[in-house]
Amino acid sequence: MTATDSGVLSNIQAELSRIEREENVRILYACESGSRAWGFPSRDSDYDVRFLYVHEPDWYLSVFDRRDVIERPISDLLDVNGWDLRKALRLFRKSNPPLLEWLQSPIVYKDQPEATNQIRGLAGLSFSAKACTFHYLHMARGNYRDYLQGETVHSKKYFYVLRPLLACAWIERFESLPPMEFDTLKDTILEPGELRTAIDRLLERKKSGIEMKAEPRIGVINQYLETQISYYEQQAPRMPDSGQSVDDRLDPLFLSVLRAAWRET
Template sequence: MTRDMTGLDFDELRGIIDDQPYRLMFATVSGAHLYGFPSRDSDVDLRGVHVLPVEEVVGLRTGPETLDRTWFQNEAEVDLVSHDFAKFARLMLRRNGYVLEQVLSPLVVASSPHHEELVALSPGCLTKWHSHHYRGFGKNQWDLFGKSGELKPLLYTFRVLLTGIHLLRSGEVQADLRELTSLPEAPDYLSELMAVKTEAEHGSLNDLPTPPAAESLERDYERLQRALDDGEAASILPDQPSAAEGLHDLLIRVRLQ
């Protein structure tokens, strides 16, 4: 077995990828493993792009734009979601930070020269309006934390807001919360939250020796939302993506290959 610091067995994951019905441009790991706080029983979230053959695009019977398969392997739930490249390219042009995180994930299970081209095109998809994605994602996770009290949605809340703030300032997609704790806005208790989360997938604040007060959490959440707003206003990122022509050209070449 070949395991990295995340505990993932990449040889085993590549065997899963080899068994898919369509050619994959790439497959990477997303979710808690990418975000820097996987637990021993975390799901394995595989995300990628498949390429439908021409006959399943131009004819009356078209192939699936999205494939979603979930199963258990070695007592872990594995979820593989892939989009046909045409759909994925459209998502990349729609201020969707989630798909850019998948393209740029350092946890690469399968790659190709076309994936490398996609990585090179990704900066041309960034706009200041990616703030909407991270603002909305952060609110959804914050509301989920309010209902469940679990650490996972709380960490997701802070992760997405800090990713958005960093993106607007630097033009860099950084999804690993361990790296984002260096931002001046990052609450100082994040490392402790991550340490507890890695011990239990469904851990709660009550598992901490001295949990942060609810008032502190809400104050930090609102502060990060304001920082995201300020980042949007001050960002030098463009209003519109510039990568549309490059993605169009790549799609044609990939499809006809």
């Protein structure tokens, strides 16, 4: 885990413990999922805490569907929500990128390796280059359309288009899940030159906490974004589809993790 203010860490740990008590669940894994995990938080960035949990075994013995997410009101400091493990494993079958990203976050607040190592062991098998590319392309296209098409733009939104497009390029090149850290993506995918220099300057401003208000668009970055969006709109349907089916492994994994989580109760 990277450095996190000790006071904030205590608040996060206290909130996770409170959720366990109030919801009668066991949290298996909790991590940072937003700009702090990506490596470019602003001075006022909140903490995007995401977690996986299990209810006690009898909770699952019902003919009715039950709520499978836990969400807490967003504050100035914390944005905390999580998924029930059964929901997470169902999404895992579809090579769900947010879940796969959580499992490789560089900032981990809580971890039960007995559970998470089993899940990570299946990640490479279920990874779908096509599904993940479509996910990142959709994210990039939406943010570009909403925030970066005018002559004046909100500069910090560049990162919310750059990161998913660099992720698409990583998937195309390596056929594996891209890392969360923006610097790793940038330095691996982009050659030194005008584009990378412009991105580095923007990144330095973002990390320094300088307020990034509306300002003139950055032509070299916009040109790259438009070109890459167009390219991956053509390329995404041609990407390799799902890897191996892991369906026969999910029930045993779920039961194993569920029993281990409540073994001492």
